[in-house]
């Protein structure tokens with residue numbers, strides 16, 4: 001089989017009826033199928049969609065030891081008119097390849113990516129519900145699979161995509177702490193890509209902050225520990241006296257798709273948006289001067305999570321939290337776009353193309369989003 005074919009093998013009995021969409025626990029319940037592809041001899045092959053099951057991986061697969069592991073996270077929604085859409089897949093695709101390049105892993109051809117996503121989504125379509133702001137989280141990932149120990153760039157990889165239903169990520173407002181000891185990323189490092197190591201590195205400081213009663217930490221730059229970077233799996237935004245301020249993309253924070261979308265929405269709503277460095281000292285001074293301050297984290301999983309308090313050098317400061325806040329206005333517009341309630345002026349929503357197929361079909365793609373069944 002070559003890289004323009006996807007072999008489909010469907011599950012005998014879907015697990016969807018066992019799933020409670022009104023009480024979603026994120027991350028534990030994958031949908032019925034997984035997409036997989038192998039990279040071998042410098043090309044992608046063996047593209048397949050099969051029932052979700054464990055992978056078989058050698059204990060000496062390079063990716064388990066030396067960190068060549070990259071992922072993405074995006075969402076599909078069911079619009080009010082019942083259509084299923086994916087939010088800004090192209091931007092996620094660009095970021096995936098940027099991450100792969102930085103980690104010396106093979107980039108994914110666009111056709112492979114889009115056809116894998118749309119074929120999988122068509123099969124898992126019934127898992128995308130329009131209930132209480134729920135969505136279907138899509139997790140593309142790649143890991144080095146070459147079997148050998150020794151620090152080297154792998155010659156073999158596995159690319160996969162799994163999906164899981166998602167409700168609200170953080171259901172209550174967040175208490176955060178400005179971190180001035182540990183760093184998440186450094187200049188010239190991998191802070192602006194989505195590689196697994198960034199997350200492993202952040203566990204200890206976050207765990208310590210949780211022991212102190214915080215939900216998350218606000219990372220600061222690794223040199224002066226002064227300038228705010230991001231928080232958990234979110235970019236951060238502050239509003240000081242009606243001006244929206246968010247740290248710039250200087251290479252140590254992720255270029256978040258939600259951040260980018262909200263900046264556009266905010267500018268469309270005529271808010272002033274400043275992408276600039278903001279130090280915790282500036283923030284502290286603004287609190288001391290009794291300025292009107294909002295803070296929120298933004299990301300695909302969290303959408304917008306309000307930060308209700310910030311600890312700076314062990315002093316706790318409280319932000320403005322109310323339903324008329326700028327954060328709530330931005331969140332409403334973003335959610336309205338994603339549900340199809342207002343016009344998608346920026347063309348962020350991508351519909352899935354449907355095709356007919358039966359179990360055990362092989363589908364061939366000629367152009368992105370166009371699929372032909374060629375074999376049974």
Ligand SMILES: Cc1ncc(COP(=O)(O)O)c(C=O)c1O
Nearest residue numbers: 233234235254256257258299300
């Ligand atoms: C470290 C980090 N920062 C920011 C974000 C937000 O990015 P996005 O809006 O693309 O989900 C994420 C989530 O992917 C993340 O893991």
